[in-house]
Amino acid sequence: MKAVASIPLSEISRLAIVVTNCSKTLAQVKEERGADYILNGGMWNPDGTPCRGLKVDGKLLSATPWGDLAGYGWDIPRDLAQTTDWQGYDNYIATSPLIVDGKPLEHIPYDSAQGGRRPRSAMGVVGDSLLLYCSSDSITPEQLRDQLADRGCSSAMMLDSGGSTQCDFNGQTIQAERKVHNWICVWVKKEAAPKPPESEEHMGTYRVIPSVGLNIRSGPGTSYGKAGAYACGTVVEVLTIQDGWGQTAKGWVSMAYLEPVEAVQRVTDTGIAIQMDYIPKGRKNRPGGTNPADGASIHETGNFAEGADAAAHASWLKGDDAEAKRISYHYTVDDHSIVQHLPDSETAYHAGDGADGPGNTTTIGIEICVNKDGDFERAKANAASLVRLLMAEHGFPLDKVVQHNHWSGKDCPQTIRATPDGWETFLDLCDGCDLEQTKLEDAVDTLASAGILTAVDYWKGGAYSTSNVHALLKSMAAYVRIQ
Ligand SMILES: [Zn+2]
Known part of the structure; x- marks a missing residue:
């Protein structure tokens, strides 16, 4: 069984890592906290201390990010970003990244205790939404990665697995008895928030405003590396919009520095739109x-x-x-x-x-x-x-x-x-070798159909005597005067 929740970041009032130190069940957390969505969180050591990266409300609980692996950081829900910068956010959780910077990882970093087929949970980002994922079906980390990629995740991270896997997504539950170290909890805004418009509506053609140009980054945020720059006035096509960042052919740019350009009707030189x-x-x-x-x-x-x-x-x-x-x-x-x-x-x-x-x-x-x-x-x-x-x-x-x-x-x-x-x-x-000839032939046909000339083949031939050109000019002038 699978439970999947996709929650627009703009509709989340609070996104928190709730630490209960293996002392509470999911039902108790739900009862006490009243979160709308709860999912088991990151991993912990046999002695009960959390491992990998974990930072909650500004307090660093585990500073052992596994090498330089991307986790998720945020101050407020809308900030949620995949990043290695655990110092830059009040909340940070890092386990095993599955999709980084829009690309499914070929080699997912995990140790042998995490491998094989087992129930899985994960968090990710799809467009402007947080994706929470929980599966009681036993699958490998690679299968989990592929399922999340198929769901359109631009980033994703595996959370704790196996017997820890459990959730309550607004009543949709996958149950386990284990009292886990920490939980991902989401509260949504209670007032009927209007759905944000589909990002598709905003995609299109834009012009770069700043005179100093605009940085291109490898992902949707300033935490991503620079991948170049667009000069002022460059017209770019924005393919996807995510958290105020637009994806272009060369990378991501802040939408704040772009102005929309009226879609131009493209027409070929033969007049086909x-x-x-x-x-x-x-x-x-x-x-x-x-x-x-x-x-x-x-x-x-x-x-x-x-x-x-x-x-x-x-x-x-x-x-x-x-x-x-x-x-x-x-x-x-x-x-x-x-x-x-x-x-x-x-x-x-x-x-x-x-x-x-x-x-x-x-x-x-x-x-x-x-x-x-x-x-x-x-x-x-x-x-x-x-x-x-x-x-x-x-x-x-x-x-x-x-x-x-x-x-x-x-x-x-x-x-x-x-x-x-x-x-x-x-x-x-x-x-275009034949184009000029085609245009000439069209012109001759037009003049012939108006009765201005009759020797169609002669005029399509392209070599003319002066007297014939004079004759043509006179008939064209006569035609114009009659009109
Ligand atoms: Zn073909």
């Missing part, structure tokens, strides 16, 4: 991560069915099939539209070169539709216009535009590859 229809966060085919977007990988959908256009793929990507298959990419292009499924700054699963492969983590995945009721030539031209837009936005050159085949050997984009000179022609299209 990019529609956004993102895969929801938390879906397993939206791994997040970062992406420097320094290239593009070109695919074909391989779906020749009627109606298999960009909109159809957008809804498929948001569904269970794509999630189960762990498939995602950034854009689908058909003969009349371009739909974006993920921010350019996120990793996607399209290149077939592994979760950490350069195709998946550094390039933008573009799928071109091959539905039989579509115009594939048009779709390719639209994809080429998207490639030009991305090259301009991200500053990568044409030789960074590659086939899916480049990364995994898959025969994709299949139709283009099967066409003699198909790939070279597509790259020429991306290069």
Whole structure:
């Protein structure tokens, strides 16, 4: 059995480590303290003294943090941060970290007495919420880590395990007889606190305000190391917001120094507007991560069915099939539209070169539709216009535009590859070689349909005599005067 509580930090009135020195049961603690959520806390030695890191209301009870392992520190609930700085907070608890800085630890630090399968408890942070976790099922620390990662924890720490594992989450209980050394207790605000708006609403594009620039940190707080800086005026995309910190492609920045920028409608040079229809966060085919977007990988959908256009793929990507298959990419292009499924700054699963492969983590995945009721030539031209837009936005050159085949050997984009000179022609299209000619031909067609000129092929040819140009100017002037 599992009990899991996710409590928004903003709704917590008090978050405390209650020390009872192995003298009280959970029921007694609940009776005496009236906390809404109680979970067994950290570990202690056979002689009853606490071990690892433990600091309660400013009093240091155990200063033996295990090496330099991250624990949780806080003064007030909203401060709750994963940190090694036990001196910097009034309350601090450190046991075995499971997820640090958004990354599940490959090697979880614990000693043999803690290993193997046993009931487990843990605390973590998901978005702006405290996660309390208690499982009477016997699992390994690694399985516990994976379960918490699946729940979206950006940080997590294993608490005491085995016979200590017990909780009462607002009436949802896992019972044990053991009187443990200390307890994690949470009281929530009693007035009906309005739910904080979903952080999704605040994500988007921002501009850096301070003239001195803005520090980038490796995690959401000043306790995390510096990972660089953004210059004043830099426009950044904020992917996640947590405790007033925004995650960008290069790391975390304080939201206090950012101002929102009106979302700009992106349009390609052929006039196709990019529609956004993102895969929801938390879906397993939206791994997040970062992406420097320094290239593009070109695919074909391989779906020749009627109606298999960009909109159809957008809804498929948001569904269970794509999630189960762990498939995602950034854009689908058909003969009349371009739909974006993920921010350019996120990793996607399209290149077939592994979760950490350069195709998946550094390039933008573009799928071109091959539905039989579509115009594939048009779709390719639209994809080429998207490639030009991305090259301009991200500053990568044409030789960074590659086939899916480049990364995994898959025969994709299949139709283009099967066409003699198909790939070279597509790259020429991306290069805009044909663009000027297309624009000229469109202009000639427009003038022809207005009756201003009749020798369509001559004017599309591009080489003109002076007298013909004069004649054209006169007919255009006559047309304008009549209008
Ligand atoms: Zn492909």
